[in-house]
Amino acid sequence: FDLFEKMKDHEQVVFCNDPETGLKAIIAIHDTTLGPALGGTRMRQYETMEDALEDALRLSKGMTYKCAAADVDFGGGKAVIIGDPLKDKTPELFRAYGQFIETLNGRFYTGTDMGTVLDDFVHAYKETNCIAGLPEEYGGGGETSIPTALGVLYSIQAVAKTLWGHEDLSGKKFAIQGLGKVGFKTAEHLLQAGADLYVTDVDPCIVHVLTEKAEEMGRIAVSVSSDDIYGVEADMFVPCAIGGIINDQTIDQLKVQAIVGAANNQLLHESHAEKLKQKGILYAPDYIVNGGGLIQVADELYGPNRKRVLAKTEAIYRSLLEVFSQSDALHVTTVEAANHICEKRMDARKHRNSFFSPRKRNKWDVRL
């Protein structure tokens, strides 16, 4: 086992141990060219330490690209706490975790992810300022599904512009997979824009609420089974649930012109981007589409302001247009184009970071 082999793209991996509270955490910092590493903290009962490490390494690298694409002044990081979110959480554990975050001297900011909730970080916040994504009553931005869903709408508009030359969605059909917080809000936006929907969700109640809503608005939302969502006659597929759903099996079923959704890691393998390209399906890279939450969290350090966040979310529209035009110009997949844009952005920043100034204003210290 050679950790340096596994972390050869990463800057730093920090193992934190506090037997008294039972805290076992791994903080992975991938790249800090753009600013302090930002990434959520996942809590899960990992089978092995190596699984936990793997998750932290993989996700922190993803965050570097997501931050670069959203053009927030943060680098990529991620943390995992090994434990059962239902049994092992205590205020003291999150305080200890906060102390460890503080040891990193502002190099790592974190907030919720799978297995953790905003209130957990209220405890950590007592020990460190490096928390992003606090509840509104603590001066944070609160729930991130609003900017995330808005980002998905902007993404759909960017795709429409690219495919059809205009952003008018009236009469268009969308297949939405998952009506969770983000999926539901996205569906509402689309209905408002005059679109019709195919929807699927594991919860029949939420599907019912949406179809009623559509009817009220004079639109149509057709409930389909989880298997059928891939094959419907829609203009775009909007995955807002689990990852890995773009794979050899589902690509063959798709009849849409584009895929634009909020789910993380939609492609089972990166090679599926090439397959979509060959089939003429425009793929909007997920990490750009779902960047709205990140934009809010990063913005939070300037003090809460929902209007400003929503305005910043428009960056997603511009980013996607750039990705599509680069993908066309360079004959590469949209994923390759997006990665390339992110890497170029980091290279450019390297030069800016070398511009000497005797007292650097630290733009991430606004709450310190």
Added chain:
Amino acid sequence: FDLFEKMKDHEQVVFCNDPETGLKAIIAIHDTTLGPALGGTRMRQYETMEDALEDALRLSKGMTYKCAAADVDFGGGKAVIIGDPLKDKTPELFRAYGQFIETLNGRFYTGTDMGTVLDDFVHAYKETNCIAGLPEEYGGGGETSIPTALGVLYSIQAVAKTLWGHEDLSGKKFAIQGLGKVGFKTAEHLLQAGADLYVTDVDPCIVHVLTEKAEEMGRIAVSVSSDDIYGVEADMFVPCAIGGIINDQTIDQLKVQAIVGAANNQLLHESHAEKLKQKGILYAPDYIVNGGGLIQVADELYGPNRKRVLAKTEAIYRSLLEVFSQSDALHVTTVEAANHICEKRMDARKHRNSFFSPRKRNKWDVRL
């Protein structure tokens, strides 16, 4: 491979990676109850990452006890850089290392150890203030062999006091293993105190220099082979070279009343302390005896002052007397007594650390 299993006594382990300079470093922080972790940085071409990690974990724990025994306000840490000290050193590598030390926000101070020299840390010092053990021309204390050798002399005096009721060493015989920087200076102190010596060293020249010196002073220094040093008719054995030299084979040969030397990790296993006790040989725990260098390095943050350092080194005398009396009172080995004293000191400090004060003076920030 479960790192949390290996580090269950440790607070934090930090993996640092910088492909551009080739830096691969592991910083282990064992315990910071007494203050920021202090420990040297070792550079070595470890066979595997796990060997490097093992070294860092083991040595950082040792530093916690060494710092507690010397009563310096530091906790235990240690770092390893994976690389060949003869080929892989560059100023840029030590600068990158300095940047990583700085990320720990003053929680880790370091300096030389095997494979690194004072000048390497001049480069690291450009990127972080958390360097202890700088060359004198940079405001550091420089060479640590002077206080270390003085600490060995104080230790020998404490042992004499315990064995014979007085500190007079005239006419006593000492078997010194190793005449390196510390061993040679210790030998000089002993000759000055009127003692006679048996000495051994791999370098015949240095042995010759010493025997000449003894003659000049009207004392006797007998050169013996490396194998014979264990069996000579001396009052004390003074190991000042490699570790692991107190083992089943050598204990059987020893004719001395006590073992007091500067070498690290003298006992092959901790069980050999019990064996020495049974044989009636008084063992002065190595990590207390050789604490003089640490005392100087820890003192350096107050600005260089050799006189003050040498005065502080007397703490070693008092510590050893306490260890011997506890060992007697509790019927435990001197190693157990020493560890127990260190642990009690840390427990007491835990309470002091919980005394709230709105603005804590940070006693380790003197150079910041």
